[in-house]
Amino acid sequence: MTKKTLYIHIGCEKTGTTSIQNVLADNRSALSQQRVLYPKIGKLDFAQLLLPAALQALDYPQRPRADYYPGNEEIDADSVWNGFIDFAKANASNDIIISAEHFSSRTMENGLQYLKQKLSGLDNLFNLKIIIYLRRQDKFMESTYSTIIKAGGRIGFEDFYNSHLPLRERYDFSILLDRWVSVFGRDALIVKDYEAEIKDKGLLSSFFNIVGINSETLSLESQNENVSWPVSVIELARLCNSPRIISQLGNNRVNFLNGVAKSLEQKERNKIYRFNSEQRQAILDFYYASNRQVEIEYFGDNAFLTNISSTLKSEESTLNSEVTLTKMDIADMFARFYLTNNQVD
Template sequence: MSKVILHIGTEKTGTTSIQHLMSHNRQALLAKGVLYPNLGARKDAHFDLVNSVHPLDNGGRHMEFLGPVTQPSCFLWDKLEECINEHPNKTIVLSAEHFSSRLREKALKYINDFFNKLDIKPEIIIYLRPQADYIESSYSTEIKAGSPKVFKKVMEQYQSQAFRYDYKQLIDLWADFFSKDSIKIIPYEKSSIGDDIRLNFLSNIGVKDISGLNLSKAKLNEKWSNPMLEFARLANARMKDITGQERLNFFAFAQELIDTKLAIKHTQLMTEEQYKEVVSFYRVSNDALCKEYLPHRSDLFLDKLKTSPFRDSESTASLTHFDFMKIVYEIFKRNQK
């Protein structure tokens, strides 16, 4: 019988790197007994599989960043069933961080019923990132996607996003539909995953021999400095007519200018007080999760705080308006050549 592994996220835990590795090594992995199936228009990850059941928990809406859905909700799940039946004795790996970030009770019941029908008990892998890091990284993604939101607004909202940042609630939800012993929780920190999240993932899906795999790293989700994030935020609010590749080129040149012409002080987005507030808010929940699901660990997260300094204060500017105009002027000069 086929073995099925669901890699459900969470977001901002190296999922893109994992999916790039898996999708670019399909044939080599198949030779090792691991199938990473093509399901839907997206070839890197299984977003379309998630999207097909997304409406069940989201007012009938599909995921906004994917193309129009033309098939019924069961279409891709039927394709998955065919894939499972055609590959007995293989380990079938499905990966999409939106399994955890977008789906709730109705979709999880659908998925559970699907695997029960096939008499399969899927194994679930989920990586969890320290909440303060996750909040900062999520904010960065929002800005890259076009948001003009200030970081202060994020700090006003994070406590209400239970299934995103309260890992106990998220894991308990999945445990309601899948047995607790089928859920593998891996803290997203160096002491748990090592230097390369991809190697950790391969080990956890049973691939011990990495010979024949292409492990070259693509430039994925490059981290922006705080001044670059602030420049992009201001640009998002003022330059809504710049879209697509033109927007990407604009920000790529702006990043080059910011890195070369400004004296960047690398800091976290949070102040020390904000960081302590986040850690304190999730302490009880994290401890309860650790006690119930990871009893061999003393704490959910063991590694020390990152070395980059905290932001001096909430009002400390990451980028002054003068520097913003300076960068815009440099871009203007380039376009005049």
């Protein structure tokens, strides 16, 4: 029997991973007709976060519970991974896709060695391919900031820049790629330039081309909308993330702020935080040596990580310094939110 392929999509973060996952989850039945399985594993429908969460205790024995997985419970790795191996063996006539960006951000050497040992049980049935998209560090950081605020953070944009610039474990791609190559080998990795793939093909088309999916029979409009927060909503969120307000809003906090964002005029929604040219250059300088190594080894010396000229020029809608909301600004946002969500006679 011809071996099928097990695809492990590991991110990176801020490269449209959730969009890919939602479309795959929405189309499980149609994909199965193409002999491609996107299994539901664990408590979440859209992604297999249980799989990296089960490796947490191997890499972080002092923090064995994965904070990104519902329940905040310690998970038995053997139970989870033996279950997945049994599933794969029972479905060896299909390609299988699993997707979880926490494989790239949380799984370290011990977890990868364990993963290698478990997956060796599938060597006679599946080829292994590890898919990873890279996004240049300055853009990666900019997108990370809004995620931190959405998650309840209160840090300002300038302090965020200063604290995240030196975080090599998160932003140094050579460290990440070397970690996976040392365990699975160079040939197992499929490494893509996120920005180029979006421009040339579109993210979904890029991913479908990699895994051999025909999109003609798929529904590509996911029901799970990711609402972008402009500067004004970011600053409102920082206020709402104070202990007093966050306890009042509870689980409704993100939905409320999404509603505020949707109620704004388009001009206001276009105002977003972006690094200034000096900050952007400092980021690329800091990661230059690592980025050149990645460009040479994986992209035929294409300087997409080290060439700042590909950055769009700042426009009026991009802001480099923190905005202070006035009482009138806040009142205006609440008025727009109210009028958008309520019928007024």
